[in-house]
Amino acid sequence: MKVIASTGREDIAVVYIVELENGKLVECVESVQPPFSRLEKWIILVSTLYGCPVGCAMCDAGGYYQGKLSAEDILNQIDFMVKKRFADGKIPCRQFKIQFARMGEPALNLQVLDVLETLPRRYDAPGLIPSISTIAPAGSQNFFERLLRIKKEYYSEGSFQFQFSLHTTDQFYRNKLIPIRTWTFAEMAAYGERFYAPGDRKITLNFALARGIPLETEVLLAYFSPDKFLVKITPVNPTYRSMENQLISYIDPEAEDQAGEIVQALRAAGYTVIVSIGQVEENQVGSNCGQYLRTHLSVSKKMIEGYTFPIIQNNNYKNIIEQ
Numbered sequence: 001m002k003v004i005a006s007t008g009r010e011d012i013a014v015v016y017i018v019e020l021e022n023g024k025l026v027e028c029v030e031s032v033q034p035p036f037s038r039l040e041k042w043i044i045l046v047s048t049l050y051g052c053p054v055g056c057a058m059c060d061a062g063g064y065y066q067g068k069l070s071a072e073d074i075l076n077q078i079d080f081m082v083k084k085r086f087a088d089g090k091i092p093c094r095q096f097k098i099q100f101a102r103m104g105e106p107a108l109n110l111q112v113l114d115v116l117e118t119l120p121r122r123y124d125a126p127g128l129i130p131s132i133s134t135i136a137p138a139g140s141q142n143f144f145e146r147l148l149r150i151k152k153e154y155y156s157e158g159s160f161q162f163q164f165s166l167h168t169t170d171q172f173y174r175n176k177l178i179p180i181r182t183w184t185f186a187e188m189a190a191y192g193e194r195f196y197a198p199g200d201r202k203i204t205l206n207f208a209l210a211r212g213i214p215l216e217t218e219v220l221l222a223y224f225s226p227d228k229f230l231v232k233i234t235p236v237n238p239t240y241r242s243m244e245n246q247l248i249s250y251i252d253p254e255a256e257d258q259a260g261e262i263v264q265a266l267r268a269a270g271y272t273v274i275v276s277i278g279q280v281e282e283n284q285v286g287s288n289c290g291q292y293l294r295t296h297l298s299v300s301k302k303m304i305e306g307y308t309f310p311i312i313q314n315n316n317y318k319n320i321i322e323q
Contacts, residue, residue: 001076018080020073024050024066027102028077030085038085041095046077048112049104054135057177058167058208058242061103069104071114075122078115082123091125097161099131106132107140116150131161133206136188138181148195162195163204163232164188169219177213189223202230202272209250209262210236217265226270233263234276251277 001018004025008014013031020026026047032038051064078098082091098119100106116130132147151160166185167177174182183191192203205224207215220231236242236249250262266273 001073001080003080016080018077020069020076022073026050026069026073026077028081029102030081039093041097042085042091042093043097043099044078044081045099045102046074047103048074048100048106048109052104053108054105054137054178054180056135056179056241057245058210058236058239058247060239060241062241068109068111071111071118074100074111074115075118078119089123091123091127093125093127095129096123096125096127097129097131099133101131101133105135105137107134107137107143110143110146113143113146113150116147117154120154129159129161130155131163133163133165133204135165135178135180136183136191138183144191148191151195152197156197157199158201161201161204162192163206164192165206165208167206167208167210168213169216170214173213185219185223189225189229192224192228196228202228204232204274205229206232206234208234208236210242210247211250212248213250215262217262217269217271220266220271221269226272230272230274231266232274232276251275 001020004017004019006014006016011032012034013029015027015029017025017027028047029045031043031045033041033043047069049068050066052059052061053065055062082089086092100112100115106112112132119128119130136144151162165178166174168174169185171185196203205220209215215233220229233251235251236247250260263273263275
């Protein structure tokens with residue numbers, strides 16, 4: 001594996017474009033979360049697919065899909081960033097979070113599970129916290145059943161972070177934002193009830209929330225218990241896709257007061273609510289979720305005017321899951 005290009009700031013985030021042994025390119029990221037130091041909290045993000053077949057409305061990684069990474073190639077990304085900072089493989093960070101969230105929906109690649117089984121014996125990292133964020137593709141039950149077994153065996157008492165990416169409580173709009181078949185809210189809730197155990201972190205319901213896209217407390221309460229699920233609201237990052245689809249972020253990253261009516265209603269209903277903004281500079285670096293450097297390098301800076309927000313049906317993912 002060799003680094004083709006990198007960009008960023010050491011005190012915020014660095015994005016790497018790396019070439020794997022098969023000649024294909026992927027991205028991986030390392031970041032810190034000010035005001036925390038790297039020894040307090042170090043986050044790395046790795047790719048699990050070559051691009052992504054899903055094509056979410058706010059993510060630039062869609063449209064480049066060329067297959068699944070092997071477990072070795074996922075681990076090579078981790079090894080590269082670990083050895084860059086901690087050559088002896090001993091990672092003293094209080095929190096060492098590995099997010100399978102750079103390129104690709106992780107539930108479409110069973111090799112992610114092999115990596116999760118390998119991590120505890122591969123690194124001397126007491127603060128290890130793997131993180132899976134998923135849209136919960138339909139047909140991925142085998143992935144999630146095995147994930148449940150792995151979590152119970154290797155990652156107990158808060159050492160695993162699990163997140164459903166919902167983005168809205170309205171199924172019509174969710175179908176527009178995420179153009180493949182996914183689990184229903186009832187199916188997600190039922191799995192979350194099985195996944196959660198006393199001492200665990202609450203399961204995250206993530207909303208990259210755009211203006212005009214519903215987030216209704218009553219709908220969440222009908223499915224997701226505040227005792228086991230929390231709500232995280234993040235900005236819609238300025239990707240090419242979000243701009244083309246005219247998605248304007250509900251959260252203003254540069255505003256001081258983010259406790260709007262939606263946040264107040266959720267907290268009144270008993271939910272823990274995290275308004276996760278991050279550093280504005282991450283947009284310039286390209287390290288935020290959905291930002292994809294290869295798209296930036298290949299797409300004209302002139303946006304397509306008059307682009308409408310279509311309902312897209314993507315049925316190719318069924319074959320991808322079964323491969």
